[in-house]
Amino acid sequence: MQTESLSGIIEPAGLPRTFLSLQTAARTGRLRLQREGVARDFFLRAGLMVWADSTAPTDSLEWLMFTAGVLSEERHAEVRSRIARGDRRGRALVESGAVTPLLLCEWVDRRVRFLARDAISWKDGSLQFDEGLLPPPGAIEVRLTPVEILLSVAREASPALLVPPDPGLVLTNVSSGARCGAVPLLPHEAYVESLVDGRRSVAEICALSETGEAETLKTLSLLAVTGVLAAAGDHSVSRAAAEMVETAAPDPVLPFSVDLPGGETPAEIRAIARLYNDLYASVYAHLIKEVGPIADQVLDKHLRETRELHATVLARAVTGRGGILSEDTVIRNMNLLKDPGRRDRLVEALHDYLRAMVLAVRRILGPEHEAAVVRRLQEQRCART
Numbered sequence: 308m309q310t311e312s313l314s315g316i317i318e319p320a321g322l323p324r325t326f327l328s329l330q331t332a333a334r335t336g337r338l339r340l341q342r343e344g345v346a347r348d349f350f351l352r353a354g355l356m357v358w359a360d361s362t363a364p365t366d367s368l369e370w371l372m373f374t375a376g377v378l379s380e381e382r383h384a385e386v387r388s389r390i391a392r393g394d395r396r397g398r399a400l401v402e403s404g405a406v407t408p409l410l411l412c413e414w415v416d417r418r419v420r421f422l423a424r425d426a427i428s429w430k431d432g433s434l435q436f437d438e439g440l441l442p443p444p445g446a447i448e449v450r451l452t453p454v455e456i457l458l459s460v461a462r463e464a465s466p467a468l469l470v471p472p473d474p475g476l477v478l479t480n481v482s483s484g485a486r487c488g489a490v491p492l493l494p495h496e497a498y499v500e501s502l503v504d505g506r507r508s509v510a511e512i513c514a515l516s517e518t519g520e521a522e523t524l525k526t527l528s529l530l531a532v533t534g535v536l537a538a539a540g541d542h543s544v545s546r547a548a549a550e551m552v553e554t555a556a557p558d559p560v561l562p563f564s565v566d567l568p569g570g571e572t573p574a575e576i577r578a579i580a581r582l583y584n585d586l587y588a589s590v591y592a593h594l595i596k597e598v599g600p601i602a603d604q605v606l607d608k609h610l611r612e613t614r615e616l617h618a619t620v621l622a623r624a625v626t627g628r629g630g631i632l633s634e635d636t637v638i639r640n641m642n643l644l645k646d647p648g649r650r651d652r653l654v655e656a657l658h659d660y661l662r663a664m665v666l667a668v669r670r671i672l673g674p675e676h677e678a679a680v681v682r683r684l685q686e687q688r689c690a691r692t
Contacts, residue, residue, distance in 0.1 A: 314435040318654045326453035330354040337440035342432030356451040358442035396596040415447045423456045461529040477507035478537040499526040583657040590664040609667035617656035
């Protein structure tokens with residue numbers, strides 16, 4: 308499988324956002340973190356963490372089990388001898404009689420959690436995500452959501468993660484498209500979340516809360532770092548996910564074709580443009596509902612490349628609101644084209660423009676919203692046939 312790579316520098320308290328972004332975007336691949344000569348690999352399938360590994364000897368499965376008292380010194384030495392002869396770790400542990408298959412699987416899960424929990428606190432180093440890379444064949448896979456790891460770390464009130472929000476800040480619940488799935492909140496965390504309505508400031512929430520100011524601030528910080536809450540009007544979690552999928556996600560495949568007039572007369576060109584404009588308006592309506600007035604600005608960024616690619620058809624045709632095209636301008640642009648395949652160029656440009664809009668929904672809000680938009684477009688086409 309051909310892969311796309313994304314890389315960067317680990318910033319202080321930046322890894323929580325990276326993990327949330329990968330989960331939100333339902334990515335599949337390997338996230339490699341490197342620091343001080345140690346490399347840790349975290350493998351994900353559709354955003355779920357399924358396996359992890361490390362180059363540090365003290366991160367090995369047998370060493371962790373030895374230091375926890377599960378393996379005796381003699382058993383540990385025997386397992387290491389088998390591994391040195393070429394046995395895989397799990398097989399060496401089971402066939403030496405050190406552990407049962409059930410205990411082996413339990414410790415694989417514990418090890419993934421340990422490596423992730425520890426790595427989240429890294430404040431420097433480098434990271435690289437390689438799209439499509441999977442765990443080695445035969446690896447015992449787990450199914451963890453990165454937000455589970457973040458919650459467990461944040462609940463320990465790590466100073467690197469929990470930064471109290473400004474008292475005057477207004478918080479809101481992150482929309483379902485940007486939010487990282489079902490977040491398993493404890494009762495007091497769910498209670499504080501219920502006080503957030505997109506209008507109250509942090510100070511007002513603390514004054515209203517029965518759990519007291521200090522505990523409420525701690526909970527608000529935890530909910531913010533795990534992607535449950537964000538500043539009102541801020542869609543940073545979804546935008547971070549968008550940046551992570553910018554180059555690696557495949558283009559959306561629209562599971563339908565548009566029934567269009569077959570000719571090239573001005574009336575037929577206008578009809579073609581109008582049919583597509585109806586579809587553009589539907590995508591835009593979804594965006595404006597989810598992200599508000601900034602929809603035009605964020606959409607323009609994602610459509611710019613397509614407009615440049617099909618400049619002969621789309622030049623000066625965008626009205627500036629919702630990606631809707633000026634039918635008069637499209638007709639004028641088409642009149643300047645003299646080649647016999649100009650209708651095909653028109654349809655290709657308009658369909659690419661629609662695909663770019665749907666892809667923008669994925670990048671801004673997430674794959675669930677993309678699927679909802681595609682279903683709505685399908686319904687529109689079916690209603691016309």
